[in-house]
Amino acid sequence: MMNQFSLDLFDLEKIDNQKYPEIVTFPSGAPMPDGEVIIYQNFFEELESNQLFKELESGISWQQDRIKMFGKEFNLPRLTAWYGDQGKSYTYSGITMAPTPWNPVLLLIKARIEKVVSLEFNSVLANLYRHGQDHMSWHSDDERELGKNPIIASVSFGETRRFLLRHKYDRELEKLEVSLNNGSLLIMQGSTQHFWKHQIPKTAKKINPRINLTFRFIK
């Protein structure tokens, strides 16, 4: 007869390995001051993540946005799309976007995240990094419509990319680095956006595409 007790233990171990949140700290283990960042590696299992990547890659209406800088126009170094509840428009890098209505895949991912983050998100910014030259420069998600101390939930599918954080005011502090793997969920909360900037740097390596979704709550 199958031993029920050992089966439960096995399941627990599996859940622990895959869904255990870790607080992001400096390599010494020292806590991050002025913010709170949490990472769940393998929040979505590998096979499911691969499937979600494909569905998002083909199912999202990706756009090439342009930004103005120093009087010149440039292509944003990634493709983007903005989905959410109707009536929640959002300004990002000087671009005001009206959201596309939710699709079933995004709603599924949103519901899974809302099981561990007690917040109902009402919008998501999707980013497609086609290759190593696609990137996102240093910024904070501190737009007015996100309010004070926003909770941002960021899921990644496809290629692993480096995610870096640097303090805005204390230049003595070293940077923090997190590897955003296929199926990972990163949560930024507390005063993180007020004190820290983050980026996805370029890489010269030949790499596969990556999709990132940042779920947000817009007031």
Ligand SMILES: O=C(O)CCC(=O)C(=O)O
């Ligand atoms: O691709 C990422 O992991 C970062 C995305 C991001 O910072 C943003 O959309 O504001």
Ligand SMILES: [Mn+2]
């Ligand atoms: Mn951001």
